[in-house]
Amino acid sequence: MSDAITLTIDEVEVTGRKGQTILQAADDAGLYIPRLCWVKKLKPGATCRLCTVMVNNRPVAACTQPITEGMIVLHDTEPLNRYRRNLIDMMFVEGNHMCPVCEKSGNCELQALAYRFGITAPQYPYLFPRRPVDASHPDVFLDQNRCIQCGRCVRASQELDGKSVFQFFGRGAQKKLGVNAEARLADTNLNLTDEALNSCPVGALLRKRVGYAIPVGRRLYDLQPIGSEIEAKARRAANRK
Numbered sequence: 001m002s003d004a005i006t007l008t009i010d011e012v013e014v015t016g017r018k019g020q021t022i023l024q025a026a027d028d029a030g031l032y033i034p035r036l037c038w039v040k041k042l043k044p045g046a047t048c049r050l051c052t053v054m055v056n057n058r059p060v061a062a063c064t065q066p067i068t069e070g071m072i073v074l075h076d077t078e079p080l081n082r083y084r085r086n087l088i089d090m091m092f093v094e095g096n097h098m099c100p101v102c103e104k105s106g107n108c109e110l111q112a113l114a115y116r117f118g119i120t121a122p123q124y125p126y127l128f129p130r131r132p133v134d135a136s137h138p139d140v141f142l143d144q145n146r147c148i149q150c151g152r153c154v155r156a157s158q159e160l161d162g163k164s165v166f167q168f169f170g171r172g173a174q175k176k177l178g179v180n181a182e183a184r185l186a187d188t189n190l191n192l193t194d195e196a197l198n199s200c201p202v203g204a205l206l207r208k209r210v211g212y213a214i215p216v217g218r219r220l221y222d223l224q225p226i227g228s229e230i231e232a233k234a235r236r237a238a239n240r241k
């Protein structure tokens, strides 16, 4: 029996495989659905909700919703893009994101999404929360000002590094990323080679002494918008026809 499943995303017929999520089937078809907490190597956390799409008039997270035969998905619509823009806006004002002086600028997924959605300034007032920077570790900074609580470092530490260096504490507006140690990052067993460090989409986890090795202006999202590597697949397929 074939594992192929046919669905429609924004009126484009897409063939996915049994067990895939909407996001994975869309990626394979060259349709980019924005995401922040999802990353290929990790189990989905479904916390950021940027990947929200509509199925049968109901919002679902594309990163966790399995595809089914005949499913009709709406993704690139004005209301959904407005919702996504709002979420991105809120992430900016909830933290302290100083892009022009951030080492992650140009490689930051949050910044790249803001550019993709044409956001030049948030529409909500900045909250300017007081957040600490933990520079105790010999090789790594943890800057809470830039953390968007996507949970990627928490999952990467557990699933890929076999450790439990990071975890969340508190609830609601008090929720924050913490380290699994008495007090400081230096007290954990975090190593420079840990995947948890590579998993951060923003500049909350940064390696020391390697800043600006690639100049701003020549970084990943300086050269191409986020999502364009996925959309290029669809263009290549269209050219082959």
Ligand code: FES
Pocket (backbone or CB within 6 Å): 034, 035, 036, 037, 038, 045, 046, 047, 048, 049, 050, 051, 052, 061, 062, 063, 064
């Ligand atoms: Fe799906 Fe974050 S990417 S909820």
